Amino acid sequence: MTIFIFDSNGYVGFLSNLGWLNILSDALSPTSKICEHFFADGCTEDLEELKKALDNITSSNQALQELIEDLRMLLDKCEDIAILCDGWVEDTDGE
């Protein structure tokens, strides 16, 4: 499964695949309550708090570090809410 970030306006950007989302979640969830809730709920309205929580987090794993940076960049683009989403939506054209 592919994981994208959506906000109240829809598509924001591509994050990763499900496997790496799990790695990202395992790495970040223990670091703060807001990170834990974000990955558990799949969304958050507390964007500033989440961005603040990610501020000083680094990883020695280069791939993981790049993903954390991607997440930060995507969160900066989000308005109002950040949603972890697989991108599937209701098909209105077929009705």
Add this chain to the structure above:
Amino acid sequence: MLTSEGENFTNRQGLRKVKRIWGSYRPSPMAKRKIIPRNKQNTTDKTGDRKRIPKSPFGVMKGNQGIIVKTISKGDSANITLDSKCLEVIKKFAEENGITPHIIVKDENTGEWFHKEGAKDWSMRTMKKITDEKMRELF
């Protein structure tokens, strides 16, 4: 529903709706096991393509076949499509890396599997039913 045109999710009702969408579209581990034998799946999950290309949109790789598996949970509508901007990301990655993209959808309402090759219009109405046997042939 969540569309690229956007419905407003800034209120609490919207947030609940988002959570419901997220909750209802969880992938099924069963879906991956249909394609890759369990003993090999563990290896792929831990050390496979995912590790080499973390920015790959494909959850499963077999040779140059990139596979995305989607499960429609019981009670959820099968009248779905992949957002066009999301599909564009998949298409671009596939083209740049010489990957043939495939989508496999399992509808848990009917137990049927659907398939489409190529990154063009991934809506359920354009996918074809696929048997387990045919799926093993393909992958």
